[in-house]
Each structure stands twice: as C-alpha cells, then as structure tokens.
Amino acid sequence: xxxxxxxxxxxxGLSVSKNVSRRDFLNISLKALxxxxxxxxxxxxxxFLRSRSLAGEFGGVMTIGKIEGFVPGSVVEIEDGNxxxxxxxxxxxxxxxxxxPHLGCTVKWMENEQKFLCPCHSATFAKTGDFNNKLxxxxxxxxxxxxxxxxxxxxxxxxxxxxxxxxxHVSYPG
Amino acid sequence: xxxxxxxxxxxxxxxxxGGEEVELPSRDSHVRNNLILHLHPSRVPxxxxxxxxxxxxxxxxxxxxxxxxxxxLLLMFRYDPRVEYAYVSIQQLExxxxxxxxxxxxxxxxxxxxxxxxxxxxxxxxxxxxFKQGRSVNWIIGLxxxxxxxxxxxxxxxxxxxxxxxxxxxxxxxxxxxxPLLGTAVRNFFxxxxxxxxxxxxxxxxxxxxxxxxxxxxxxxxxxxxxxxxCGISQPLLKEGEKPKFKSTNPYLVNIELAAVMxxxxxxxxxxxxxxxxxxxxxxxxxxxxxxxxxxYFLGLQELLLHMHPLAVMIILGLAVVTLAIxxxxxxxxxxxxxxxxxxxxxxxxxFGSLLAVYLVPLAVILDEFWYDVPGWLPGxxxxxxxGVIPFLITISVxxxxxxxxxxxxxFKNEKTNHSEALLGVFSFMMTGLILLTIxxxxxxxxxxxxxxxx
Ligand code: HEM
Ligand code: FES
Numbered sequence: 281x282x283x284x285x286x287x288x289x290x291x292x293g294l295s296v297s298k299n300v301s302r303r304d305f306l307n308i309s310l311k312a313l314x315x316x317x318x319x320x321x322x323x324x325x326x327x328f329l330r331s332r333s334l335a336g337e338f339g340g341v342m343t344i345g346k347i348e349g350f351v352p353g354s355v356v357e358i359e360d361g362n363x364x365x366x367x368x369x370x371x372x373x374x375x376x377x378x379x380x381p382h383l384g385c386t387v388k389w390m391e392n393e394q395k396f397l398c399p400c401h402s403a404t405f406a407k408t409g410d411f412n413n414k415l416x417x418x419x420x421x422x423x424x425x426x427x428x429x430x431x432x433x434x435x436x437x438x439x440x441x442x443x444x445x446x447x448x449h450v451s452y453p454g
Numbered sequence: 455x456x457x458x459x460x461x462x463x464x465x466x467x468x469x470x471x472g473g474e475e476v477e478l479p480s481r482d483s484h485v486r487n488n489l490i491l492h493l494h495p496s497r498v499p500x501x502x503x504x505x506x507x508x509x510x511x512x513x514x515x516x517x518x519x520x521x522x523x524x525x526x527l528l529l530m531f532r533y534d535p536r537v538e539y540a541y542v543s544i545q546q547l548e549x550x551x552x553x554x555x556x557x558x559x560x561x562x563x564x565x566x567x568x569x570x571x572x573x574x575x576x577x578x579x580x581x582x583x584x585f586k587q588g589r590s591v592n593w594i595i596g597l598x599x600x601x602x603x604x605x606x607x608x609x610x611x612x613x614x615x616x617x618x619x620x621x622x623x624x625x626x627x628x629x630x631x632x633x634p635l636l637g638t639a640v641r642n643f644f645x646x647x648x649x650x651x652x653x654x655x656x657x658x659x660x661x662x663x664x665x666x667x668x669x670x671x672x673x674x675x676x677x678x679x680x681x682x683x684x685c686g687i688s689q690p691l692l693k694e695g696e697k698p699k700f701k702s703t704n705p706y707l708v709n710i711e712l713a714a715v716m717x718x719x720x721x722x723x724x725x726x727x728x729x730x731x732x733x734x735x736x737x738x739x740x741x742x743x744x745x746x747x748x749x750x751y752f753l754g755l756q757e758l759l760l761h762m763h764p765l766a767v768m769i770i771l772g773l774a775v776v777t778l779a780i781x782x783x784x785x786x787x788x789x790x791x792x793x794x795x796x797x798x799x800x801x802x803x804x805x806f807g808s809l810l811a812v813y814l815v816p817l818a819v820i821l822d823e824f825w826y827d828v829p830g831w832l833p834g835x836x837x838x839x840x841x842g843v844i845p846f847l848i849t850i851s852v853x854x855x856x857x858x859x860x861x862x863x864x865x866f867k868n869e870k871t872n873h874s875e876a877l878l879g880v881f882s883f884m885m886t887g888l889i890l891l892t893i894x895x896x897x898x899x900x901x902x903x904x905x906x907x908x909x
Pocket of ligand 2: 314380381382383384385398399400402403
C-alpha cells in the first residue's frame with residue numbers, strides 16, 4: 281500500500297483524505313465492518329448463553345415455618361433452600377448459605393462440636409458462620425430473614441457475601 | 455490407471471534400497487501408498503525412526519483421540535443429558551446394554567491414557583529441545599492441544615452425574631470465583647447459574663460432545679501439518695560433511711505406526727475389560743463426600759490449594775503456562791536440538807532438578823501439615839499475606855534459585871551449565887514436583903484431606 285501512495289499523483293499534501301486510495305478505503309472499511317460483525321456476533325452469543333444463568337436455580341422468598349417452631353440455640357438444615365436456619369439463644373434468626381466459601385462444598389452442622397465443618401478441605405465455621413481456618417478468609421454467606429404473621433421467611437434470591445459475622449446479620453421477630 | 459507419473463519416485467526408492475528389481479505395485483497398493491503419502495513424505499530420516507527417540511507418544515495420542523471419537527459416538531446413542539436421567543442412563547449402560555460397560559470403559563480409559571500420553575509427549579519434546587529451530591508455533595499448538603485434552607476430560611467428568619463428578623466439578627468451578635473482578639460472572643457463565651445443576655449439565659454436554667472434539671480435531675490437523683512443514687520431526691544437527699541417511703516411509707515408518715495402533719488397541723481393550731469405568735452413587739447436592747477430590751489429573755493443583763490461597767495457586771499456574779509457552783523464545787540455542795537432555799552436563803542438571811523435587815516437595819507437604827503455621831506465627835496479618843503472598847514468594851524463589859545455582863557452576867565441580875541446560879533443570883524440578891503433588895493428592899489424602907498412608 282505504501283508504495284502505491286508514493287506513486288499516487290494525487291498525494292501532494294493538499295488534504296489528508298486524498299492520501300487514502302480507493303483500494304485502501306475499501307480494504308479498511310471491509311476490515312472495520314468485519315470486525316464490527318465479529319463483535320456483534322460475539323456479544324449476541326454471550327447474551328444468548330448468559331440468559332440461561334439469569335433464570336437461576338434459587339427460589340424466591342421461602343416460608344419456613346412458625347417462629348415458635350424453632351428452639352433458641354438450634355440449627356436446622358433447610359434442604360430445598362440450600363441453607364441452615366440458625367435460631368440464636370436470644371431468639372434471633374439467621375439463614376446461612378450451606379456452601380463453603382472456600383471451594384463450594386456443602387458444610388455439615390456438627391451438633392456435638394457446635395460448629396460447621398466442610399468435608400472437602402476441613403475448614404470449620406463457628407455457629408455464627410464466622411470462619412475458623414487459614415484457608416478461608418470469609419464467613420459463610422447468608423440470606424435475609426423476615427417475619428410475617430408469625431412465620432419465618434427467607435429470601436433465597438441471592439446469598440449475601442460478608443467478610444465476617446456482625447450482629448446486624450441476625451434478624452429479630454417483632 | 456497409468457503408473458507412469460509415480461515412476462521417478464519408485465526409481466529413487468529402488469535405488470536407495472539397493473537397486474534390486476521390484477514388482478510393479480498393484481492398484482490398491484498404489485492407492486494405499488497415495489493415502490500414506492498424503493500424510494507422510496516418501497522418505498524419512500533414519501534417525502527420526504528410532505522408537506527410543508519419540509516413544510511413539512504423538513502417534514499413540516492420535517490413536518487414542520480416534521478411539522475416543524468412535525466410543526464417544528456410541529455412548530451418545532445411549533446417554534441422556536437431563537439431571538433426572540443422566541445417572542440412570544449410565545447405570546443402564548453398565549448393566550443392561552450389550553457391551554455398554556465395555557464401550558464406556560474404553561472411552562473412560564482412553565481419555566485418561568490420553569492425558570498421560572500427551573503429557574509424556576510434551577516432556578519428551580522439551581527434553582529433546584524439539585521446540586527449537588522453527589518449531590515454536592507447533593510447540594504452542596501442542597500446549598493448546600494439551601489444554602483441550604484436559605478441558606475435554608473435565609467437561610466429560612460431569613456427565614455421569616454421580617457424587618464424584620458432581621463434587622469434582624463443584625470444587626473446580628469454585629476456583630474460578632477467585633479470578634479477580636470477573637470471577638463470579640465467569641463461574642455463573644460456565645455453570646449457567648450459581649450451582650451445578652441442569653444448566654451446568656447442558657453446558658458441559660454441549661462442550662464435551664461437539665465443541666471440544668471439533669477444537670481437538672482442528673488443532674490436531676494443524677499440529678500434524680506443522681510437523682511436516684517443519685521438515686519432519688527434529689533431529690540432531692549434522693556434523694560437517696555428514697550425509698543424512700533416509701529410509702522409505704513405506705514400510706519402515708508405516709510398520710512402526712501400525713504396530714503402535716495395534717499396541718494401543720490391545721492395551722486399552724484389555725485394560726477396559728478388566729477395569730470397568732467407576733460410577734459412584736447418584737449426585738447429592740446436600741452431602742459432600744469426605745474427602746471430595748477433583749479428577750486425578752487436577753489433584754496436583756488441589757494439593758497446592760491445601761497449602762496456599764487459590765489466587766496464589768492460579769498465579770503460579772498462569773506463570774508456569776506462560777513460561778512454557780514462551781520457552782522457544784527464552785531458549786533459542788538450537789545447537790543441541792534432537793539430543794536428549796541437551797548434553798552430559800544437561801543430564802546432570804535434569805537429574806539434580808528431579809532429585810531436588812523428590813526431597814523438597816514431600817518435605818514441604820509434611821512440614822506444612824504438622825509444623826508450619828504462618829497465620830499462627832503472624833497473628834493479625836491478613837490471610838491473603840500469610841497463605842497467599844508468602845508461599846507464593848517462596849515458590850518463585852525456589853524456581854529462580856535452581857536456575858541461578860545451576861548457572862553458577864557451584865554444583866558440578868565448576869562445570870557451568872549453559873542457559874538451555876539450566877532451564878532444563880528448572881523444567882525437571884517443575885514436572886517432577888507436579889507429578890509428586892499429584893501422587894500425594896491421589897494416594898496420601900484421606901478423610902478431611904488429612905495426610906494418610908495408603909498402605
Ligand atoms: C492431542 C495431543 C497431541 C497429539 C495427538 C500430538 C501428535 C503429534 C505427533 C504424531 C507428532 C510427531 C512426532 C511424535 O510422535 O513424537 C508430534 C510432534 C510434536 N508435538 Fe505433538 N501431539 C499432541 C500434543 C502435544 C503437546 C502437549 C506438545 C507440547 C506442548 C506438542 C508438541 C509437539 C512438537 C513441538 C512436535 C515436533 C517434535 C519434533 O520436532 O521432534 N504436542 N505431535
Ligand atoms: S471447599 Fe470447604 S474447605 Fe475447601
């Protein structure tokens with residue numbers, strides 16, 4: 281291309297646009313359009329594939345049971361909801377996601393030791409979900425708990441990520 | 455059909471082979487030859503035919519890939535990629551379908567052997583310096599092939615939908631979350647959601663039966679074409695005045711290849727007859743098995759994860775892959791091409807690297823399990839530093855240390871290794887270390903991933 285420009289009699293420095301020969305122009309436009317088409321197809325492909333993940337596998341708000349049904353100090357596994365419902369000694373509720381924040385295994389509640397154990401790389405978590413192990417720098421995620429007409433409800437739309445356990449993660453009825 | 459046009463070739467061959475009268479080839483031998491000559495040149499250097507040079511590993515990989523395609527096609531007629539039926543369809547295959555268990559076992563073991571064969575092939579290519587002298591592109595294509603082989607294995611791993619597959623995929627995809635910024639989005643993209651479920655199974659099925667095989671075949675064709683474009687496989691430089699010796703492809707190379715095909719078929723077939731592919735109990739998202747292990751070829755990485763932060767592991771892995779990829783540009787000295795271990799001193803560097811790994815790696819694993827407690831020693835320091843930055847820096851300095859120790863000449867009575875030989879030492883350390891970590895992960899990790907003795 282360079283060579284042609286050098287021989288191009290129109291190339292006399294009058295204007296920049298004259299430096300682009302017809303062939304160059306078509307070439308560049310073709311490449312630009314091709315690039316644009318590739319980007320469009322790529323984005324369309326990603327959006328097409330992404331839509332499936334938006335459908336999600338989690339439920340919405342789940343009604344778990346009567347408030348009085350839970351003994352203070354107990355931990356109950358709610359299988360369909362992917363979480364453990366913790367009823368604290370002072371009557372508060374917290375729903376912790378059962379996935380280990382390390383690499384995603386399902387943590388087990390160990391009643392005797394009063395802690396959560398992850399079987400995969402043996403991380404342990406306190407009853408509040410606080411981490412207890414060098415591998416995991418994060419507490420168990422949790423879902424917001426709400427109360428309605430004496431029932432415990434858990435919003436399982438998306439787990440909330442937290443660094444460590446804080447008192448405000450516990451909800452109290454009334 | 456007139457044979458006139460191949461006459462010059464035949465005359466040349468006759469001449470090389472001693473010039474005795476040879477019968478005119480029959481029509482189908484002509485066709486056969488023509489087919490062979492689409493893949494191979496008519497003559498190959500005698501040196502390249504030594505089995506103890508290539509160990510036939512590339513060819514064995516090709517046969518395994520073809521076997522995988524054939525058995526995979528058969529499995530597709532029987533497999534059902536819906537979460538409610540996937541496990542059942544595999545169970546039926548194992549118990550009710552004629553030869554179902556055998557076909558599945560052949561597919562399973564070919565896939566596993568392919569990981570081993572292509573890994574050993576990579577090692578042999580490195581040890582003989584065969585990425586040199588214009589072979590840089592093919593070296594990179596080879597690395598891509600290895601990644602495709604692993605990805606193909608990985609996507610296939612989920613399909614039986616048993617406890618093994620469910621948790622191996624859960625653990626491995628959770629690793630993606632540690633990619634800075636994009637992590638969760640990438641994981642959700644591959645799984646089609648936050649957890650392994652139907653969307654993940656559909657994704658993996660599509661990737662496994664169409665995408666990965668297509669990619670593999672494409673790159674394999676490119677790889678083999680490149681071998682030819684590079685004038686065949688590597689060989690030592692000729693000495694001054696030395697004439698290369700040639701042998702005709704048919705029968706010398708063709709016979710070796712046929713033997714390799716037979717051998718692979720017999721070994722895989724027999725192995726599959728006596729060892730059915732494993733199938734655990736049906737996937738249960740509620741209960742992680744203890745221990746939950748990744749697929750065996752990822753256990754070296756999983757072992758590293760027990761010792762450091764996932765991001766540190768990923769950066770080390772990334773650095774290792776990038777370094778392997780740019781090796782042809784780091785090591786451009788092609789005088790030693792085609793010679794195992796480069797030279798006598800290179801051999802000692804390689805042995806040194808391997809032995810060092812044999813000492814250091816188990817020692818590091820044991821110390822970390824029973825004694826080492828950096829987070830405990832440095833209370834108040836964030837775990838990103840204690841299990842991330844610190845082990846990362848230690849690992850990197852060991853690699854650098856080996857290189858400079860070898861270069862310094864302190865080791866072998868002041869005989870200095872050159873750049874290429876020192877790199878070989880580092881490579882041997884890395885590969886031996888990886889193999890050892892994998893062995894620890896497979897055999898020495900029990901309940902709660904604690905160290906146990908397998909015997
Ligand atoms: C599916 C996997 C692979 C297949 C089917 C395959 C196939 C082959 C074959 C048939 C050859 C001819 C020589 C021989 O048999 O050793 C070859 C050569 C070669 N392969 Fe591979 N290969 C694979 C993976 C790899 C990997 C992982 C690497 C390294 C990163 C690699 C790098 C090379 C190079 C550089 C050569 C040229 C060797 C020389 O000149 O001596 N290949 N490959
Ligand atoms: S997945 Fe829970 S400790 Fe690794």
